[in-house]
Amino acid sequence: MHWGLIGASTIASEHMVAALRATKAAPRWVVSGSADHADAFARTHRIERATTRLQDVLSDRDVQAVYISSTNEKHREQALAAIAAGKHVLCEKPLAMTVAEAAEMVHAAAAAGVVLATNHHLRNAGSHLAIRALIADGRIGKILSLRLHHAVHLPPHLQGWRINDAGAGGGVIPDITVHDADTARFLTGEDPAHVVAQAGVSGMGQGVEDSVMSVWTLPSGAMVMAHESFTHAFAGTGLEVHGTAGSIFATGVMTQRPVGEVVLVTAAGREAVPFSPHDLYQRGVAAFVNAVRGTGAPAADGRDGVKSLAIALAVREAAVTGARVNVGYGGL
Ligand code: NDP
Numbered sequence: 001m002h003w004g005l006i007g008a009s010t011i012a013s014e015h016m017v018a019a020l021r022a023t024k025a026a027p028r029w030v031v032s033g034s035a036d037h038a039d040a041f042a043r044t045h046r047i048e049r050a051t052t053r054l055q056d057v058l059s060d061r062d063v064q065a066v067y068i069s070s071t072n073e074k075h076r077e078q079a080l081a082a083i084a085a086g087k088h089v090l091c092e093k094p095l096a097m098t099v100a101e102a103a104e105m106v107h108a109a110a111a112a113g114v115v116l117a118t119n120h121h122l123r124n125a126g127s128h129l130a131i132r133a134l135i136a137d138g139r140i141g142k143i144l145s146l147r148l149h150h151a152v153h154l155p156p157h158l159q160g161w162r163i164n165d166a167g168a169g170g171g172v173i174p175d176i177t178v179h180d181a182d183t184a185r186f187l188t189g190e191d192p193a194h195v196v197a198q199a200g201v202s203g204m205g206q207g208v209e210d211s212v213m214s215v216w217t218l219p220s221g222a223m224v225m226a227h228e229s230f231t232h233a234f235a236g237t238g239l240e241v242h243g244t245a246g247s248i249f250a251t252g253v254m255t256q257r258p259v260g261e262v263v264l265v266t267a268a269g270r271e272a273v274p275f276s277p278h279d280l281y282q283r284g285v286a287a288f289v290n291a292v293r294g295t296g297a298p299a300a301d302g303r304d305g306v307k308s309l310a311i312a313l314a315v316r317e318a319a320v321t322g323a324r325v326n327v328g329y330g331g332l
Helices: 010-022 035-045 054-058 072-084 099-112 126-136 172-188 280-293 302-321
Strands: 002-006 026-031 049-051 063-068 088-091 116-118 143-151 194-200 211-217 223-229 238-243 247-251 261-266 269-272
Touching: 002 010, 002 054, 002 072, 010 026, 010 035, 010 063, 010 280, 026 035, 026 054, 026 063, 035 049, 049 054, 054 063, 054 072, 063 072, 063 280, 072 088, 072 099, 088 099, 088 280, 099 116, 099 302, 116 280, 116 302, 126 172, 126 238, 126 247, 126 261, 143 172, 172 211, 172 223, 172 238, 172 302, 194 302, 211 302
Parallel strands: 002 026, 002 063, 026 049, 063 088, 088 116, 143 223
Antiparallel strands: 143 238, 194 211, 211 223, 238 247, 247 261, 261 269
C-alpha cells in the first residue's frame, strides 16, 4: 500500500514513518510547503518523492492513502482534496478548526466511499485498552467519575505555532484537550453533554491558552475532570476512573509510548493490571489499513474526530465566556 505524507512534520518524523513501514505501508511521497524541507525530509527518511504540490500526490494512481500531519488549519482543505481524488485519509487531530468543517470532512468521505480516520493514538495504548476492558467487564461497577491528568511540559522543539499562532490551531485545547476528550469517550462510551472550564496562560502561551481545567457532565450523570497544560515539567500524566465497585489508577499513560502503570482497587484489595506493550501508532496504522481493505474499522474514525473537537471547542468557549456550554456534535 503506497502512502503520501502531507506535512513534513515532527510527528511523522518521530513516529508515523516508522509506524507505516512496520505495517508494510510504504510512504512514497512527502508534501511540504517548503521545497527544501520536503527534500530534506525525504532524504532523512528515504522517501522516494518530495514535492510542494499536493496535486502530484493526489494524481499518483498508486497512492491509496494519505497521512495528513500539517498544522491544524490546513487539515480540512488537504483532506477534502484527497477525498475528492479518491484517497483514504488518516488525519491528525484536531481534524479541523471548527466542528462544521470536521463534519464536512466526514460527509465528504462517506459520499466518496473512502476511509477517514483520526490519529487519536491513546485509544491504541495497551494501558487504555486494559482500562476499557476492566470497565466493560464490570470490575468497577457503574462509573461515577473520570479524572484526566494531562499537564505536560512542551519540549523546546515543539514550542512554535502551538504556543503563538491561533490561526494555525495553536493552544493547549486543540492540542491536548482533544486527546482527553477522545479518551473520555473511548473509556466511558458516552458523549459529554455540557462543560464548564477555566483557561489561562502560565508562562508559555502567546495569544493562546497554555493551561486549562474543565469539568464535563456525561448523560449518565458521571463527571469528568480534565487538566491539560504545556508548562508542567514535573506533574506526570495519568487518569483515574472511579466506580461504585472499584477505582482504576493509571499513572504515566497519557503519552506516546507504551509505558505507565495501571492498578485496580476494589474491596478485594489492590491489583496491578498487566497490559500489552505494543507501539500505539503501529496499532493505529494497522487498524486503518484493515479498514481500507474492508476487514475492520479505524481505531478512531472521522466521527470520533468530530466529537473530540466538539468537546475541546466547547471547553474553550466555556473558558472564554465563563458560561456552562452544551456540546454540539455537528449533527453526528
Ligand atoms: P510540526 O510543527 O513539526 O510540523 C507542522 C508543519 O510545520 C509541517 O507540516 C511543516 O509544514 C512545518 N514545518 C515543520 N518543520 C519545518 C521546517 N524545519 N521547515 C519548514 N517547515 C517546517 O508539527 P507537529 O508534528 O508537532 O504536529 C503536526 C500535526 O500533528 C498537528 O496537527 C498536531 O496536532 C498533530 N500531532 C499529533 C500527535 C499525535 O500523537 N496524534 C502528536 C503530535 C502532533 P508543511 O506542511 O508545509 O510541510
